[in-house]
Structure formats: structure tokens, C-alpha cells
Amino acid sequence: MEKACHSVPExxxxxxxxxxxxxxxxxxxxxLTNYARCLAHITLHFNCSPLxxxxxQILDYLHVLKSKNKTPSESFFKHTVYGLRYLYRIYELx
Numbered sequence: 001m002e003k004a005c006h007s008v009p010e011x012x013x014x015x016x017x018x019x020x021x022x023x024x025x026x027x028x029x030x031x032l033t034n035y036a037r038c039l040a041h042i043t044l045h046f047n048c049s050p051l052x053x054x055x056x057q058i059l060d061y062l063h064v065l066k067s068k069n070k071t072p073s074e075s076f077f078k079h080t081v082y083g084l085r086y087l088y089r090i091y092e093l094x
Contacts, residue, residue, distance in 0.1 A: 001040045004044050007047060008043050008049060010051075010052075011040065014039070014049055015036055015039075018032065018039070018086070018087060019032055035082065035083035036083070038076060039084070045061060046061070050087060062080065062081065065077050
């Protein structure tokens with residue numbers, strides 16, 4: 001996550017809003033960690049905030065994740081999807 005914060009400055013604000021929302025909703029620290037890790041990964045992959053991606057870019061990214069045989073794991077894929085959904089709800093983009 002630190003690398004994403006340094007590489008894409010917008011990620012710092014995104015993470016703070018994610019942290020606040022997860023805490024206020026009573027979700028666990030591991031939920032925050034998993035969502036943030038997956039969102040940092042997509043941020044570094046595209047070198048921009050996930051909020052700046054269009055639907056096709058996200059679908060292509062998810063397809064690449066799902067197509068890999070060894071990594072990432074199925075849980076990483078699911079946390080990526082759930083993290084993106086949660087993020088878009090926070091920013092009212094759904």
C-alpha cells in the first residue's frame with residue numbers, strides 16, 4: 001500500500017476514505033487490509049486511481065486475474081471485486 005501511496009498520490013486520500021468507511025460500518029481490520037491491498041494492486045497495475053478507470057479496463061484487469069493459473073488466489077480475486085464495489089459505493093459511483 002505504501003508503494004501505491006507514493007506512486008499515485010490520489011491513493012492516499014482514497015485509502016483514508018476507505019479506512020473511515022470500513023471503521024464506521026463496523027467491518028473488521030482484515031476487511032480493510034484485504035480491500036486496501038487489492039485496490040493498491042490495481043492502482044499500481046494501471047498507475048492511476050481505480051476511480052479513474054473505465055469499465056473495460058476493470059473488466060480486462062479482472063479477466064487477467066481470473067486467467068492466471070497460479071496467482072493470485074481466488075480469494076484475492078474476490079477481495080478485488082468486493083473492494084472495488086465498496087470503493088464505488090463510498091464515492092457514489094455505482
